[in-house]
Amino acid sequence: EAQVTQNPRYLITVTGKKLTVTCSQNMNHEYMSWYRQDPGLGLRQIYYSMNVEVTDKGDVPEGYKVSRKEKRNFPLILESPSPNQTSLYFCASSSKPQGLRRETQYFGPGTRLLVL
């Protein structure tokens, strides 16, 4: 079954304690990205990656890191979480964007993070 998986699904942590949210896709997609979603603000892109070893900042990259060492995995790292990073996080993947050709974003189930 084609899917994007994220772990953990729920996480409560404290300020400053490093954490990693994993993301993995089994569709051989080149493009992967991370979003955070907060009430009234829609989806805001944190980082995205066009392929292995290629990452770019999205709209809200401060306080986050990512890596893309393998095509299927795109972990999100919070080195020193703060309460303003409490949010719902989604990982997504798609085939490589090519001009006007439609490419569908497949989203993971989401990770709810609470930073105390």
Place this chain on the structure above:
Amino acid sequence: GQSLEQPSEVTAVEGAIVQINCTYQTSGFYGLSWYQQHDGGAPTFLSYNALDGLEETGRFSSFLSRSDSYGYLLLQELQMKDSASYFCAVRDRQSNYQLIWGAGTKLIIKP
């Protein structure tokens, strides 16, 4: 900068037709996509317009007019299960294929 604007909330009656608009300001983009998200769930793909005009997929249709910087999602024969948030998104030509999202429209359906 690039931005997409949608109404924050739309209310409609079961069985009716509703249109959700998306206006954008961007210097260049590829197609316009629409996604649906139910409360507590992940966004799922609904529709895509690469070119101007109407695309139909069952009860859902989407429209794009590049000359008017405007698109919309049309939902017909509304069902209670269509209560969700709807997002428009474009792939930006200028910033290495970054996906730009609208803030979403919450669709409330009344019996």
